[in-house]
Amino acid sequence: MPSSLSLPFTPALLCNSRDSSRDRTHACIPQRNNKESSRSQSGILDLKLSKRKLLSYSAALGLCRPAKAEPESPNASASSRLTYSRFLRYLDEGDVKKVDLFENGTVAIAEIYNPSLDKILRVKVQLPPGPPETLLRKMEERNVDLAAHPMELSWWPALFDFFANFGFPLLLLVSLFFRTSTNNPAGRNLPFGLSRSKAKFEMEPNTGVTFDDVAGVDEAKQDFEEIVEFLKTPEKFSAVGAKIPKGVLLVGPPGTGKTLLAKAIAGEAGVPFFSVSGSEFVEMFVGIGASRVRDLFNKAKANSPCLIFIDEIDAVGRQRGTGIGGGNDEKEQTLNQLLTEMDGFTGNTGVIVIAATNRPEILDSALLRPGRFDRQVSVGLPDIRGREEILKVHSKNKKLDKEVSLSVIAMRTPGFSGADLANLMNEAAILAGRRGKQKISMKEIDDSIDRIVAGMEGTKMTDGKNKILVAYHEVGHAVCATLTPGHDPVQKVTLVSRGQARGLTWFMPGEDPALISRKQLFARIVAGLAGRAAEEVIFGESEVTTGAAGDLQQITQIARQMVTTYGMSEIGPWALIDPSVRSGDVVLRMMARNSMSEKLAEDIDECVKKIIETAYVIAKNHIRNNREAIDKLVDVLMEMETLAGDEFRAILSEFTNLPPVQIDTTPVRQMIEA
Numbered sequence: 001m002p003s004s005l006s007l008p009f010t011p012a013l014l015c016n017s018r019d020s021s022r023d024r025t026h027a028c029i030p031q032r033n034n035k036e037s038s039r040s041q042s043g044i045l046d047l048k049l050s051k052r053k054l055l056s057y058s059a060a061l062g063l064c065r066p067a068k069a070e071p072e073s074p075n076a077s078a079s080s081r082l083t084y085s086r087f088l089r090y091l092d093e094g095d096v097k098k099v100d101l102f103e104n105g106t107v108a109i110a111e112i113y114n115p116s117l118d119k120i121l122r123v124k125v126q127l128p129p130g131p132p133e134t135l136l137r138k139m140e141e142r143n144v145d146l147a148a149h150p151m152e153l154s155w156w157p158a159l160f161d162f163f164a165n166f167g168f169p170l171l172l173l174v175s176l177f178f179r180t181s182t183n184n185p186a187g188r189n190l191p192f193g194l195s196r197s198k199a200k201f202e203m204e205p206n207t208g209v210t211f212d213d214v215a216g217v218d219e220a221k222q223d224f225e226e227i228v229e230f231l232k233t234p235e236k237f238s239a240v241g242a243k244i245p246k247g248v249l250l251v252g253p254p255g256t257g258k259t260l261l262a263k264a265i266a267g268e269a270g271v272p273f274f275s276v277s278g279s280e281f282v283e284m285f286v287g288i289g290a291s292r293v294r295d296l297f298n299k300a301k302a303n304s305p306c307l308i309f310i311d312e313i314d315a316v317g318r319q320r321g322t323g324i325g326g327g328n329d330e331k332e333q334t335l336n337q338l339l340t341e342m343d344g345f346t347g348n349t350g351v352i353v354i355a356a357t358n359r360p361e362i363l364d365s366a367l368l369r370p371g372r373f374d375r376q377v378s379v380g381l382p383d384i385r386g387r388e389e390i391l392k393v394h395s396k397n398k399k400l401d402k403e404v405s406l407s408v409i410a411m412r413t414p415g416f417s418g419a420d421l422a423n424l425m426n427e428a429a430i431l432a433g434r435r436g437k438q439k440i441s442m443k444e445i446d447d448s449i450d451r452i453v454a455g456m457e458g459t460k461m462t463d464g465k466n467k468i469l470v471a472y473h474e475v476g477h478a479v480c481a482t483l484t485p486g487h488d489p490v491q492k493v494t495l496v497s498r499g500q501a502r503g504l505t506w507f508m509p510g511e512d513p514a515l516i517s518r519k520q521l522f523a524r525i526v527a528g529l530a531g532r533a534a535e536e537v538i539f540g541e542s543e544v545t546t547g548a549a550g551d552l553q554q555i556t557q558i559a560r561q562m563v564t565t566y567g568m569s570e571i572g573p574w575a576l577i578d579p580s581v582r583s584g585d586v587v588l589r590m591m592a593r594n595s596m597s598e599k600l601a602e603d604i605d606e607c608v609k610k611i612i613e614t615a616y617v618i619a620k621n622h623i624r625n626n627r628e629a630i631d632k633l634v635d636v637l638m639e640m641e642t643l644a645g646d647e648f649r650a651i652l653s654e655f656t657n658l659p660p661v662q663i664d665t666t667p668v669r670q671m672i673e674a
């Protein structure tokens with residue numbers, strides 16, 4: 001079976017973490033394929049091997065430069081790169097001897113035996129974020145000497161790499177540098193007029209953003225009210241000897257409005273807003289970051305009261321002294337300078353520093369000490385009410401059709417961040433424009449959600465065996481989901497491909513995924529297995545395809561989490577894996593597994609297997625017992641290509657008694673408001 005057929009149903013009914021809710025909304029969808037970062041938020045269902053990961057994985061592969069010196073080269077050093085796929089090949093052949101993992105397991109330095117040279121070569125391999133457990137297991141099985149370093153790879157191998165690529169031009173640059181600096185004995189200037197103190201920060205005298213522009217983060221806004229007051233009238237606080245925090249750490253996943261919130265604080269207080277990104281502080285030349293920090297604080301103090309916003313503080317604020325060879329001097333100097341500046345605020349200088357990160361756990365503890373960033377404010381992904389509020393903000397300047405219901409959109413978009421929702425409304429407006437409409441209708445919004453979640457619409461499948469197979473696979477998902485108590489209702493089933501998915505079955509969530517019962521999780525496993533079950537029952541065991549790969553990854557993940565995280569198995573209500581062990585933290589995950597007894601690890605596998613086997617039997621029974629209905633549904637789907645949830649249920653109910661469907665936001669709202 002061609003691998004292109006793989007993942008026709010990329011099962012998202014089966015949720016994940018950052019996108020957990022989203023997946024829940026739309027079963028059978030691939031993870032979003034738009035801007036994604038490896039920064040993930042631990043959530044109720046953290047699917048490590050989600051499609052999102054697979055996408056970023058292939059992106060990582062795509063990013064690998066053609067190996068400059070593959071291990072065949074006798075000159076290979078650790079800075080020689082090897083593509084991930086070639087690395088896997090060496091691993092399969094047993095030629096990988098030693099692997100050191102860095103950067104949370106995303107970068108490996110591997111020692112590989114090259115038989116033709118009879119030599120061991122050191123290469124650098126970019127791994128996908130959160131390398132699959134199977135990769136670790138494979139390395140263990142092949143007796144690879146594996147060491148994980150909870151630190152970042154020091155800058156010098158990167159420099160090595162840089163020299164290997166740009167050695168000659170760099171020599172030229174260096175000679176130019178000396179020429180210019182001899183002209184300027186103070187050495188204050190760098191080549192080509194790049195002044196050492198050239199500020200890389202931006203200053204907005206008035207952001208024009210207010211709290212009304214930031215929705216769904218009421219608690220965070222409350223936390224900042226006092227700071228706004230202070231920035232408005234610092235003297236009021238100084239007069240009574242009140243000490244106002246100098247630094248606040250804003251923690252939250254990407255796109256949740258951290259920058260917007262910081263701007264709104266400055267806007268509400270009517271003070272200038274200085275912003276800089278942590279990664280911009282750090283430059284190749286040691287000392288520049290520190291001088292930029294000095295510069296920034298000097299300018300801020302001269303403009304007080306004001307607000308400094310440091311985005312991605314983790315880029316400079318990681319724990320110090322952890323790189324190979326003692327760490328990265330430039331970063332350390334920058335961080336030290338930042339600490340010095342913050343300590344240097346005596347009394348109320350009227351400068352507040354807000355820093356944003358989505359990885360507070362990797363920050364140097366010195367940053368979090370009293371007098372520095374000693375307050376933390378969290379902004380999470382918005383809940384259903386928050387999404388509705390954010391949608392209101394972003395539909396203010398848009399012409400919406402009367403039938404457009406923001407609460408229905410909010411319901412259909414669990415897992416979306418504020419930035420995603422802003423993007424959604426914009427996409428819908430563009431689509432309406434392209435369709436020559438005067439107003440945005442629900443159709444444009446629905447299409448935009450599909451596009452954001454599942455990717456661009458693909459080419460139509462031609463009639464033939466593959467199309468029939470995908471139709472049975474999708475109808476299998478939809479029928480089993482409908483017949484299994486606890487599953488969300490089908491929103492639509494379609495053979496229109498999107499992204500890498502050949503067909504999709506979408507579900508309408510009944511509520512936000514804050515609390516999911518065991519029954520619901522089990523129902524997702526049954527429905528997730530139903531595509532494969534349909535293939536097997538209808539076409540025979542030997543005809544099943546690679547199309548269920550994504551489904552299987554997701555349901556396995558859910559089953560494993562039921563056992564290890566949610567205490568929903570015979571092992572009992574224990575957290576067998578520390579929830580802080582997030583999908584990306586491969587090092588911690590390995591340690592967690594290693595610290596477990598053999599017996600416990602076996603028991604976990606046994607329970608996971610049992611859950612999946614039971615669910616598979618149920619799914620196959622549903623397919624066998626409803627064959628007539630399924631055949632009819634496949635006929636109609638082949639003809640129409642897309643079936644709306646109601647149409648689907650109407651046909652299915654001709655053959656079987658269906659449980660009543662409730663697609664109504666009211667109960668959710670009542671629940672939230674209660």
Ligand SMILES: Nc1ncnc2c1ncn2[C@@H]1O[C@H](COP(=O)(O)OP(=O)(O)OP(=O)(O)O)[C@@H](O)[C@H]1O
Nearest residue numbers: 213214215254255256257258259260390418419422
């Ligand atoms: N809570 C929100 N209310 C209204 N709009 C929002 C909200 N959150 C995000 N947005 C929209 O998304 C855009 C991007 O958000 P912003 O840059 O503030 O996120 P961020 O958390 O700083 O992201 P990152 O971590 O990626 O820097 C905003 O300009 C705004 O249009």
Ligand SMILES: [Zn+2]
Nearest residue numbers: 009010531551
């Ligand atoms: Zn499927």
